[in-house]
Structures are given as C-alpha cells and as structure tokens.
Amino acid sequence: DAKTTQPNSMESNEEEPVHLPCNHSTISGTDYIHWYRQLPSQGPEYVIHGLTSNVNNRMASLAIAEDRKSSTLILHRATLRDAAVYYCILPPSGTYKYIFGTGTRLKVLA
Amino acid sequence: GAGVSQTPSNKVTEKGKYVELRCDPISGHTALYWYRQSLGQGPEFLIYFQGTGAADDSGLPNDRFFAVRPEGSVSTLKIQRTERGDSAVYLCASSAGLGASPLHFGNGTRLTVT
Numbered sequence: 001d002a003k004t005t006q007p008n009s010m011e012s013n014e015e016e017p018v019h020l021p022c023n024h025s026t027i028s029g030t031d032y033i034h035w036y037r038q039l040p041s042q043g044p045e046y047v048i049h050g051l052t053s054n055v056n057n058r059m060a061s062l063a064i065a066e067d068r069k070s071s072t073l074i075l076h077r078a079t080l081r082d083a084a085v086y087y088c089i090l091p092p093s094g095t096y097k098y099i100f101g102t103g104t105r106l107k108v109l110a
Numbered sequence: 111g112a113g114v115s116q117t118p119s120n121k122v123t124e125k126g127k128y129v130e131l132r133c134d135p136i137s138g139h140t141a142l143y144w145y146r147q148s149l150g151q152g153p154e155f156l157i158y159f160q161g162t163g164a165a166d167d168s169g170l171p172n173d174r175f176f177a178v179r180p181e182g183s184v185s186t187l188k189i190q191r192t193e194r195g196d197s198a199v200y201l202c203a204s205s206a207g208l209g210a211s212p213l214h215f216g217n218g219t220r221l222t223v224t
Contacts, residue, residue: 032210043114043201043215044153051210087152096141096205097166098213100152 002027002090009105012078020073020104022088027068030093035062035073036100037084044087044100047073083108112136114216116202122222123192131187131219135204141165142185143213144177145201153201159185160207192223 005023012018024033035047048055048062050071055062061074075082087103115134123129135142141160145153155169159179167177174192179185189196199220203213 034210034212036213038153041217043203043217044213045215046212049210049212085152095166096158096160096207097155098143099155100145102152 002031002092004088004090004101006086006088006101006104008102009107011107011109012075013109014080015077018075018078018082018106018108020075020086020088020106021070022072023070024088024090025069027090028093029068031090032093033062033064033068033071034089034091034098035060036087036089037082038087038103039081039084047086078106078108080108080110082106114202114204114214116200116216116219118219119217120220120222122224125192125194125223127192129189129192129221131189131200131221133185133187133202133204133216135183135185135202136214137183139204139206139214140182141205141207141211142179143203143205144185144187145203146198147201147218148198156187189221192221194223197221197223 034049036044038044050062063072085103091098117132143158144156147153157167162182174190176188199218201218203215205211205213
C-alpha cells in the first residue's frame with residue numbers, strides 16, 4: 001500500500017491561497033489520490049480526488065506531479081471555515097480501503 | 111437529502127458491559143465503513159462492507175469487536191466486554207461503492223467507558 005507523508009501543521013492568512021503538500025513516492029499507476037478534511041467535532045468530509053490530471057471543483061484544486069509521487073491541495077482563498085485537518089489518502093487500487101494518517105492541521109489567521 | 115446517521119450520538123457505559131452502535135447509511139449506498147478516532151489522531155479503519163458481506167475486517171482490534179449489516183443497509187458495530195481503552199469516537203461512512211466514489215461520514219458516536 002502506498003504511504004503518504006504530510007506536514008503536521010500549516011498556517012495561512014485569511015483570503016490568501018494555501019498549498020497543502022502530500023508525498024506518496026510509492027504510489028502505483030492505478031492508485032487514486034483522495035483528499036478529505038475534518039472540521040472540529042465533525043466527521044471527515046470529501047474534498048477532491050484525482051488520478052493523473054489536475055482537478056478543480058468548487059472547494060479546491062488538486063495539482064498532481066507529473067511522476068505522481070506528490071500532489072498539492074490548493075485552497076484558492078482561505079477562510080476561517082477552512083481551518084481543519086486535511087488528509088491525503090491513497091486507497092489501494094481494486095480495494096475501497098481508505099487509511100487515514102494524521103493529516104495536516106491547517107490554522108487560518110484572521 | 112439525508113446524510114449518514116449514527117445513533118446514539120453519545121454513549122457512556124461501564125467497563126465490562128456490551129454496547130451496540132448503529133449506522134444508517136445514505137440510501138442506495140452499497141459500501142459502508144466503520145472507523146474509530148481517538149483524540150488528536152486520524153480515523154482508524156476498522157471494517158468495511160460491500161453489500162451484506164464484510165469485504166475487509168482487518169482493522170477490528172480483537173474478537174470483542176464485531177459488525178453486521180444483515181440487509182445491506184443499516185449496520186451495527188457491537189463491542190463486548192468494553193474496556194476503558196475502547197473510549198473513542200466511532201465514525202461510520204458510506205459510499206456508492208463504485209470506482210473512486212467519495213465517502214460520506216456521519217458525525218460519529220462518542221463512546222466513553224468508565
């Protein structure tokens with residue numbers, strides 16, 4: 001199973017972009033890259049996922065390196081509501097087993 | 111529409127007692143997951159179902175933990191002879207179970223074993 005590495009914590013100012021990195025050097029060719037976030041006292045919520053190409057949705061963008069060994073979740077304008085723990089997850093292809101690590105705790109400063 | 115519902119939201123029990131935690135997934139979702147989360151940690155995988163069968167139960171910590179999903183919808187996580195170390199938030203999630211379908215989580219059941 002591919003292992004992911006994320007910084008323990010990051011800080012951002014409100015209204016500025018945030019780039020959350022994830023390293024997954026052992027990724028296999030068919031592993032999807034998923035991002036979830038967990039707000040305080042809530043269950044995790046889906047943010048975005050991708051395979052090879054960069055992806056955009058209303059919440060965020062996902063930039064995937066050409067060799068797929070790393071990816072970056074981009075929040076274009078951080079708000080206070082984006083303060084959460086962000087998890088990068090690679091379920092092994094052919095399974096639906098999502099293993100969460102410790103994630104990156106994002107603090108947004110007003 | 112209705113999301114994933116977990117009941118109860120809080121459960122306090124004495125050491126040694128039996129508890130059941132219930133999860134109502136989103137209607138039509140074939141995959142269902144159980145996780146537990148301790149303070150300051152990420153969710154820890156316990157088990158997931160595809161339909162009625164447990165597709166992977168490798169995360170269940172020991173034989174005191176058991177989960178069922180008899181009709182492919184509602185699931186119950188059962189814990190026998192509870193221990194103080196079982197205290198955690200137990201999270202349930204469901205997904206359409208196709209390809210990279212996202213997981214939808216409930217808000218969890220906070221279990222406290224005294």
